[in-house]
Amino acid sequence: MLTKEVYSKTCERAVEYLNKAGIVITQKEKNEMEVAEYGLGDVENIGLELIVYVNTDRCCAKELILFPGQTCPEHRHPPVLGEPGKEETFRCRYGRVYLYVPGEPAKNPKAKPPRGSEVYFTVWHEIELSAGEQYTLAPDTLHWFQAGAEGAVISEFSTKSRDEYDIYTDPRINPAQNRKV
């Protein structure tokens, strides 16, 4: 759980990164910003700020904001209701993000998993995205990502988002409790 104070400060900080990225949002979108803290109470290290632009039965677009070193924990999007899992493209708009997926592990990975949670980060094939670069994840692919020293703003283009079905490697995380503070 986030307190209202932490939620407000986190959102204000996220808006600063959107400004750095030159991304304009409405007051309504600002008011409806979501903070995912995954029930771990350590949002500055394990967390994600997001604005959902659209999420219909067929497609979804979001803006994701990560503070410097902030990490979105390892998870995958499984098949749901007879449909393949969520397909996602991450396009870095500002800063830099280190994205990890299954495959040949990086010898000297540039991201570090949050202290105390190392065991819940199991895929280490590194994809580095700077502004203007993007990567498309096939459905049901394990992945996690962390911002570099300048933070990151990432546009996500995907099929329908159904966060409550996401499967996290860390058993402490219950997706149904992630969102909407």
Added chain:
Amino acid sequence: MLTKEVYSKTCERAVEYLNKAGIVITQKEKNEMEVAEYGLGDVENIGLELIVYVNTDRCCAKELILFPGQTCPEHRHPPVLGEPGKEETFRCRYGRVYLYVPGEPAKNPKAKPPRGSEVYFTVWHEIELSAGEQYTLAPDTLHWFQAGAEGAVISEFSTKSRDEYDIYTDPRINPAQNRKV
């Protein structure tokens, strides 16, 4: 048809608008920019510049660039291969765009159809989008749009794009010939 010279100049000009919008693209994306001139030979008035970020079987994201007063002609995305037509969200990132759809016609519309093509613009319900504002079009909805005096950069989030099936009101336009100069 566009000449190589007009194509190059159009792309260079489009990049200036992306810069104004603070949108970063790679050199490869710049090289692969598409210019739609709809076979009408009047790209400054009836045309659209675009970068396709991703277009899979399930979803699609593009950046659309419109010069001041440039118009994307009226069309719709019909059902294809047993699927509903393309669903599109237009999010204005820079400038202003006037979008027209079926419904109560604007009394004093802010856009003017290109001279000589007035008869091919039949829907007049006006939606005005400034930076940070967006609109989602249901599949198979007739629509056209024109940039305001500062031009416009628009992110499009949608289901799969199949331009060759688009149906234009103007019979001179053959979608199969629109793209890829």
